[in-house]
Structure formats: structure tokens, C-alpha cells
Amino acid sequence: MTSWHWEEMESSALDGSVTLGGLVYPRRVIGAAQTSDRGGPQVRVVFEMRDDGTPVAVEARFTSDPDGRGLRTADLAAFRVENAAKRAFQGFAVPVSGGPLMSRTPDERRQISRDLDRAVSKRRPPTDAHLREIAEVYRTALDEGRRPTQAVADTFDLSARTAARRVEQARAAGILPKTSKGKAKG
Numbered sequence: 001m002t003s004w005h006w007e008e009m010e011s012s013a014l015d016g017s018v019t020l021g022g023l024v025y026p027r028r029v030i031g032a033a034q035t036s037d038r039g040g041p042q043v044r045v046v047f048e049m050r051d052d053g054t055p056v057a058v059e060a061r062f063t064s065d066p067d068g069r070g071l072r073t074a075d076l077a078a079f080r081v082e083n084a085a086k087r088a089f090q091g092f093a094v095p096v097s098g099g100p101l102m103s104r105t106p107d108e109r110r111q112i113s114r115d116l117d118r119a120v121s122k123r124r125p126p127t128d129a130h131l132r133e134i135a136e137v138y139r140t141a142l143d144e145g146r147r148p149t150q151a152v153a154d155t156f157d158l159s160a161r162t163a164a165r166r167v168e169q170a171r172a173a174g175i176l177p178k179t180s181k182g183k184a185k186g
């Protein structure tokens with residue numbers, strides 16, 4: 001079983017900051033991690049804190065030493081992006097009132113973790129660009145005689161229900177035309 005061990009995290013005050021739940025977080029954190037096995041791949045990740053307090057990974061670069069083993073599917077499967085983003089920002093949180101985070105009580109540190117968990121798991125509506133991609137996949141499948149909503153589900157790795165909801169959102173946004181029940185229209 002592959003696991004990743006974070007070796008370093010750095011942040012720059014030059015990138016600005018975001019306030020969430022009484023804490024100030026840097027806008028950007030850069031982390032480096034190594035797989036658990038000797039000679040395995042490394043990853044360098046750039047994390048950003050969005051204005052709404054969501055920690056996200058915006059860039060990842062996987063590398064392998066010339067004499068080390070290459071990147072495997074198991075390495076990618078073990079790389080939990082949301083957990084890594086949360087961990088990256090936990091170490092840099094500073095109270096709005098100032099002072100180090102480590103002076104916080106265990107209950108306060110748990111609250112920080114819960115705040116970041118909520119920010120990571122928030123559902124966000126799809127962007128207009130994503131709805132346009134949904135519509136393109138839908139229309140292509142319809143033209144090819146395939147089941148369009150199933151094609152959306154397969155292409156974007158969505159459940160059937162979520163794919164149907166995204167198609168409806170594309171219709172509501174005027175990207176796909178309205179249809180009558182049971183009659184696909186692209």
C-alpha cells in the first residue's frame with residue numbers, strides 16, 4: 001500500500017490571506033511529499049485557499065528519480081487531494097488576534113479541522129464552462145445514438161442522478177434546449 005509523507009510546506013505572505021472562522025490562512029501553500037517506499041516518486045503541489053475558504057490543489061507535479069521506480073496507479077490512488085489540501089493549510093492557520101496556532105487548546109485545533117472539513121466538502125454549483133462541456137458530451141452522444149445522460153455520467157464520473165441534474169442545470173441555463181419528458185433533445 002502506497003502512502004505519501006509530507007516533507008515540507010512553505011507559504012508566502014506576499015500572496016495575501018483568507019479569513020475563515022476567526023483564523024487567517026495564507027492564500028497559497030506549496031508542499032512536497034514522497035511515497036512511503038524508498039526510491040518512489042515525489043510530488044510537489046501548489047494549494048490555494050479560495051475566497052470562500054475552500055482549500056484546493058491547483059497544481060501537482062509528480063517526478064521520479066532516474067534510478068527510482070516510476071509512478072504507478074497505486075501512487076495516484078493513494079494521493080488524497082482534499083486531505084492534502086486541508087493538512088497544508090492547518091499548519092499555517094493563525095488566529096485573527098495574532099499569536100501562534102500551537103498555543104490553541106486541543107478543542108480549538110479540532111474546531112479548525114472541522115472548519116476546513118466543511119470548506120472542503122461544500123457543494124458548489126457547476127460553472128457555466130462545465131455546463132457547456134456537459135452539453136457538448138450530451139449532444140455528441142445524442143448524435144451517435146447513445147444514451148446522452150449516461151454518456152455525461154461516464155465522461156465526468158458522475159452518478160446517474162448527478163448527471164441528470166447537470167443536464168437539467170444546462171437546460172435551465174439555456175445551454176441545452178427544453179425537452180418533453182422522455183424525449184432527449186440536444
